[in-house]
Amino acid sequence: MTKASRASATTDQKIQEATNPHSPVVDFGADKPLPLDSGVSLSPFRLAYQSYGELNADKSNAILICHALTGDQHVANVHPVTGKPGWWETLVGPGKPVDTDRYFVLCSNVLGGCLGSTGPASINPETGKPYALDLPVITIADMVRAQAMLIDHFGIKQLFAVIGGSMGGMQVLEWASSHSDRVFAAVAIATGARHSSQNIAFHEVGRQAVMADPEWKEGRYLEAGTVPRKGLSVARMAAHITYLSEVALHRKFGRNLQDRQNVTFGFDADFQIESYLRYQGMSFVDRFDPNAYLYMTRAMDYFDLAAEHEGRLADAFAGSKTRFCIVSFTSDWLFPTSESRTVAHALNAAGASVSFVEIESDRGHDAFLLDEPEMFSAINGFIRSAARAKGLLAQ
Numbered sequence: 495m496t497k498a499s500r501a502s503a504t505t506d507q508k509i510q511e512a513t514n515p516h517s518p519v520v521d522f523g524a525d526k527p528l529p530l531d532s533g534v535s536l537s538p539f540r541l542a543y544q545s546y547g548e549l550n551a552d553k554s555n556a557i558l559i560c561h562a563l564t565g566d567q568h569v570a571n572v573h574p575v576t577g578k579p580g581w582w583e584t585l586v587g588p589g590k591p592v593d594t595d596r597y598f599v600l601c602s603n604v605l606g607g608c609l610g611s612t613g614p615a616s617i618n619p620e621t622g623k624p625y626a627l628d629l630p631v632i633t634i635a636d637m638v639r640a641q642a643m644l645i646d647h648f649g650i651k652q653l654f655a656v657i658g659g660s661m662g663g664m665q666v667l668e669w670a671s672s673h674s675d676r677v678f679a680a681v682a683i684a685t686g687a688r689h690s691s692q693n694i695a696f697h698e699v700g701r702q703a704v705m706a707d708p709e710w711k712e713g714r715y716l717e718a719g720t721v722p723r724k725g726l727s728v729a730r731m732a733a734h735i736t737y738l739s740e741v742a743l744h745r746k747f748g749r750n751l752q753d754r755q756n757v758t759f760g761f762d763a764d765f766q767i768e769s770y771l772r773y774q775g776m777s778f779v780d781r782f783d784p785n786a787y788l789y790m791t792r793a794m795d796y797f798d799l800a801a802e803h804e805g806r807l808a809d810a811f812a813g814s815k816t817r818f819c820i821v822s823f824t825s826d827w828l829f830p831t832s833e834s835r836t837v838a839h840a841l842n843a844a845g846a847s848v849s850f851v852e853i854e855s856d857r858g859h860d861a862f863l864l865d866e867p868e869m870f871s872a873i874n875g876f877i878r879s880a881a882r883a884k885g886l887l888a889q
């Protein structure tokens with residue numbers, strides 16, 4: 495095999511990997527175009543999903559889980575790429591707070607993502623090549639509109655609950671705002687009704703790192719047979735710091751040296767924290783598409799629920815009959831409690847039913863992905879009370 499054909503095989507393989515869903519899919523054809531916030535329509539498009547549990551006869555027991563920035567549909571099953579447990583197996587499963595013996599749990603890879611749903615690595619039917627940056631910019635509302643079509647596909651009129659953290663929480667708020675009558679209960683964790691200036695700033699650093707990598711090739715790296723590994727890895731390293739807290743970093747690593755007794759007076763990973771970040775950066779590249787990272791971060795940046803209502807966040811929830819549970823963590827400086835409190839106040843002002851729980855944790859933003867018993871008990875209590883109100887559980 496020549497060098498060129500090897501490169502081409504790798505490219506084909508990468509395109510196939512990027513578009514291989516490892517999950518059931520629903521294809522929405524030309525008869526079902528998706529209107530996007532950018533003003534264009536996307537057609538055709540595909541959503542890949544995972545489901546757990548059984549949909550009941552009247553289709554009233556469905557819970558939609560919305561994943562975060564670099565998450566995917568593999569909530570409660572072994573991840574097909576990393577081989578790791580599902581990212582929310584602590585919360586979702588038989589007998590767990592989101593009980594798959596009782597509820598039909600659905601999670602789809604978001605539109606614009608890279609694990610089977612249409613994203614920048616998917617083939618553009620007009621060119622026969624990966625979309626790359628020719629895919630229109632996707633917003634949180636677009637992701638939710640696509641999910642609503644998936645819910646229609648299952649014949650579900652109203653979701654019993656929508657649950658998500660971080661970017662998943664943004665989708666929850668969007669669902670409850672734009673599709674209010676289709677959501678009985680909503681749980682929004684470690685999130686906000688808009689992306690802050692500081693958060694946009696961190697995302698921009700990450701995107702610039704990806705785009706500055708010569709292997710990025712103006713976004714056409716799949717066809718070139720390259721991967722902007724260094725750029726994406728640096729982007730993840732910077733972002734990962736924002737998911738942790740100073741206390742947690744100090745506890746885990748302090749100023750400990752990595753596999754050595756003394757500093758090297760060079761630029762190797764002398765400190766454990768450097769080694770850890772390099773590991774987090776490089777392992778991320780193995781599971782995520784660089785262009786999808788650009789699209790996902792942009793979707794979060796553009797999210798501003800109040801802006802769609804002339805600056806009045808309460809208006810986003812006017813007349814809502816949805817019950818809300820809003821959860822924040824004390825050490826989350828990416829989506830601090832103040833952002834959740836703003837949402838809770840807006841819901842109060844709109845006359846909606848809302849519980850607000852601030853959880854004491856020193857593990858930063860990513861606490862929502864970790865074993866946090868208080869979060870589990872808050873969600874468990876909220877789901878059970880909502881299930882009783884909906885008649886899914888005996889009083």
Ligand SMILES: CC(=O)SCCNC(=O)CCNC(=O)[C@H](O)C(C)(C)COP(=O)(O)OP(=O)(O)OC[C@H]1O[C@@H](n2cnc3c(N)ncnc32)[C@H](O)[C@@H]1OP(=O)(O)O
Nearest residue numbers: 561562563564565566581752766767769770773860863864
């Ligand atoms: C919906 C979703 O959001 S899903 C997508 C979310 N997933 C992620 O963001 C994955 C990356 N993020 C993380 O790992 C997050 O820190 C968490 C919160 C999800 C997990 O946190 P923790 O369980 O505390 O794991 P921790 O942050 O300590 O990382 C452990 C990894 O770092 C490695 N590591 C730890 N110390 C070092 C070190 N000094 N040098 C190199 N590697 C190190 C471990 O070997 C381990 O590797 P593994 O994941 O391959 O087993």
Ligand SMILES: N[C@@H](CCO)C(=O)O
Nearest residue numbers: 562563564565660737
């Ligand atoms: N660490 C999680 C949360 C980010 O908000 C992720 O990468 O999706």
